[in-house]
Amino acid sequence: MRQIIEERTGSHSRHPASSEPHIAHMRFTAHATVLHEGDPARRIMEVVEGAVMLTKLLPDGRRQVVELLGPGDVFGLAACDVYACSAETLTAAIITTHERGALDRDPTLAARLLRRFEAQLCAMHSHALVLGRMSALERVAFFLLRLTPESVVGSTLHLSMTRQEIADFLGLTLETVSRAFSELKRRGLVALLRADEVKIHDHGSMRRLAGAA
Amino acid sequence: MRQIIEERTGSHSRHPASSEPHIAHMRFTAHATVLHEGDPARRIMEVVEGAVMLTKLLPDGRRQVVELLGPGDVFGLAACDVYACSAETLTAAIITTHERGALDRDPTLAARLLRRFEAQLCAMHSHALVLGRMSALERVAFFLLRLTPESVVGSTLHLSMTRQEIADFLGLTLETVSRAFSELKRRGLVALLRADEVKIHDHGSMRRLAGAA
DNA sequence: CGGAATCTTGACGACGGTCAACGCTGGTGG
DNA sequence: CCACCAGCGTTGACCGTCGTCAAGATTCCG
Numbered sequence: 311m312r313q314i315i316e317e318r319t320g321s322h323s324r325h326p327a328s329s330e331p332h333i334a335h336m337r338f339t340a341h342a343t344v345l346h347e348g349d350p351a352r353r354i355m356e357v358v359e360g361a362v363m364l365t366k367l368l369p370d371g372r373r374q375v376v377e378l379l380g381p382g383d384v385f386g387l388a389a390c391d392v393y394a395c396s397a398e399t400l401t402a403a404i405i406t407t408h409e410r411g412a413l414d415r416d417p418t419l420a421a422r423l424l425r426r427f428e429a430q431l432c433a434m435h436s437h438a439l440v441l442g443r444m445s446a447l448e449r450v451a452f453f454l455l456r457l458t459p460e461s462v463v464g465s466t467l468h469l470s471m472t473r474q475e476i477a478d479f480l481g482l483t484l485e486t487v488s489r490a491f492s493e494l495k496r497r498g499l500v501a502l503l504r505a506d507e508v509k510i511h512d513h514g515s516m517r518r519l520a521g522a523a
Numbered sequence: 524m525r526q527i528i529e530e531r532t533g534s535h536s537r538h539p540a541s542s543e544p545h546i547a548h549m550r551f552t553a554h555a556t557v558l559h560e561g562d563p564a565r566r567i568m569e570v571v572e573g574a575v576m577l578t579k580l581l582p583d584g585r586r587q588v589v590e591l592l593g594p595g596d597v598f599g600l601a602a603c604d605v606y607a608c609s610a611e612t613l614t615a616a617i618i619t620t621h622e623r624g625a626l627d628r629d630p631t632l633a634a635r636l637l638r639r640f641e642a643q644l645c646a647m648h649s650h651a652l653v654l655g656r657m658s659a660l661e662r663v664a665f666f667l668l669r670l671t672p673e674s675v676v677g678s679t680l681h682l683s684m685t686r687q688e689i690a691d692f693l694g695l696t697l698e699t700v701s702r703a704f705s706e707l708k709r710r711g712l713v714a715l716l717r718a719d720e721v722k723i724h725d726h727g728s729m730r731r732l733a734g735a736a
Numbered sequence: 737c738g739g740a741a742t743c744t745t746g747a748c749g750a751c752g753g754t755c756a757a758c759g760c761t762g763g764t765g766g
Numbered sequence: 767c768c769a770c771c772a773g774c775g776t777t778g779a780c781c782g783t784c785g786t787c788a789a790g791a792t793t794c795c796g
Contacts, residue, residue, distance in 0.1 A: 332640045366652045368734045376651040389645040413637060417630040420637055424626060429641040432602040434647035436781065438589040441654035442694030473743065481655030483785055488744055505743060505793080521581045644749085659752065686775065696753055701776055717776060 336405050340470070342406060344397040351388035354423070357381050360403025361470060364395040365478070375479035377434065378456075384426050396415040401468045440483045444521070449480040450490035451519035454500065454508060469506045549618050553683070555608040557618060564601035567636070568618040573616025574683060577608040578691070588692035590647065591669075595637050596633040606667050613683045654694045657734065663703035664732035667713065682719045687698060 323359040335358065338344060344355065344475055347366060357379050364377040364385055376395055379385060385397050386407070413420050440452050454474060469476070473484040478486065491508075494500045499516055510516055540587055548571065551557060557568065560579060570592050577590040577598055589608060592598060599620070615628050626633050628714040632728050666689060671680055682689070686697040693700065704721075707713045723729055 364648065366648060372656045374652040374655040376648040387641050387645055387648075389642055394544060394645045394648055400628040414634055417633065420630065420633050422626055424633055424637050424640065427637065427644060428600050429602055431640060431644055431647065432607045434601055434644065434651065435577065435579060435589040435600075435607055438647065438654060439650060441582070442691075443581060443585045443589040446602060446758080472741095478655075485745085485786080486784060488706070489784090492744075685773095697775080698754085698777085699752055705776075733749090 316439060328518065331347075334407050334408070338403045338405065340399055340401050342399045342403075345386060345393055347394065347396040348392050351386065351391055351393045352410070354384060354387060354410060354413070355382045355386035355397070356406050356408065356423075357385070358404040358406050360405075361400040362397055362403060362405070363400055363471075363475065363479070364397050366395050373478045374413075374481065375475060377437075381463045382426060383430060384423055438523075446480075446482055446490050447493055448519050448521065448523065449482065449485060450476075450494065451499070451516050453480055453518055453522070454494075454510060455520050456470050458510060466503060466507050466509045469508065471506075472506075526682065543652055547620050549620070551612045551616045553612055553614050553616075555612045555616075557612060558599060558606055560607065560609040561605050564599065564606045565623070566599060566705070567597060567601035567623060567674065568610070569619050569636075571617040571619050573618075574613040575610055575616055575618070576613055576684075576688065576692070577610050579608050586691045586695070587689060590650075592693065595639060596643060597636055599665060599700045613688075627629070643734065652734075659693075659695055659699050659703050660706055661732050661734065662695065662730050663689075663700060663707065664712070665734070666693055667707075667723060668729055668733050674715075679716060679720050679722045682721065684719075 337361070344362065359381055362379040362385065364373050364379065364381070366376055377383075377385070378400075385395070386393060388394055408419065408423075413423065440449055444452065450499050454467065457469070471479070473487045476482075477484045477487045482490075491500075491502060494516075495502050497515075499510070499512045499519075501511060503509060534673075551573075557575065572594055575592040575594065575596070575598065576588050579587050579589055590596075590598070596655075598608070599606060601607055603669075621632065626636065652660055657665065667680065670682070684692070686700050690697045690700045695703075704713075704715060708715055710728075712723070712725045712732075714724060716722060
């Protein structure tokens, strides 16, 4: 168990003249649990800085990482009145929260979250295609491209996830993920500087593998 | 090719004193294509009545049904400026559309769509767990329960999808779906009256198979 | 330097995909 | 009215991808 929670509720700072009195900025270390699947869903969360993953568990312990979140992304959702996913930080992160009631009172906030929900829903649609129809190699290629912003095309990409976490995201086992990395390396599409540092050499072939997504 | 489009743009009716002049209600037959992945994303759609499925395609033709929609559900989303998914009706359906700009102008509409997006995002999270971590039998059990509203517990459930469509939804092949149905029947969990009419006998075992979701 | 955690690689097996034949059902036309 | 045909579903045999189990390799840290 390495998710030691160290939840310095950093700047709980209510600016004297803040227009949003119930906002709480929280600072988390890497590998901290932010919230638990099944807990009562009080607030909606938003990533300000860092990376967060959402996970779901089956009764027998099988795990799926359902979403990877970055700055601006929203989580803490609920179909009924409890959180549908657990959330863990992948890196150090800053998270802000919104009262659920604020959505009705603050149209600006609602409009922003709406736009973000749309983007996340589209990302989930892509992810369904990956999980339902792609081979192991294709999934890993897709994963690497997804983590590559246009700025980092030539340079080296840092994965802040273990093979197990990547596997749980892609619906594979850690061994299969490892084999896929090796195969991509063998084919000259990527270079593995370290286990968690990848350089993409053949961007075109990678895109083709990932289904030109 | 059976998606014959018969798109009687039924009540394009602008009520004399309507507050939403750009609303268009459209009536579709079953198996009609409502919109195409890749087309310019002009409007946001909402299911009023009937069932709609959203699909994504890989360049080589592999297909994934990413979402099943019923009344109230929203589609026609776009990460950039084109639709991310195609949409086809499963049954006869009535669909209404909203101008994208209306979301900023109409806070009531925005609040309603926000709530619906949240529900659909949660459904996608469950679906990711299904696609990533469940066996074929579990997937089919999950699928059948998902289609069973509490009202239809004792009675018979009508599937308005072919085996191929179910397979594309669950990330399987049509043969595997067929085998899973037969296996559920063999175990006495369901009865197959016809290929598209199912009665669930052992609801408890089904829930256990589906991961008590 | 040593030990724990993570990653890689190999051997093997199972689940589900592929290919193929057959059955059922509903619609059309003779 | 019945026969035929087309589309969909079922079942079987076989095979490939990926999961499982296990043994090393590597990295990181004290």
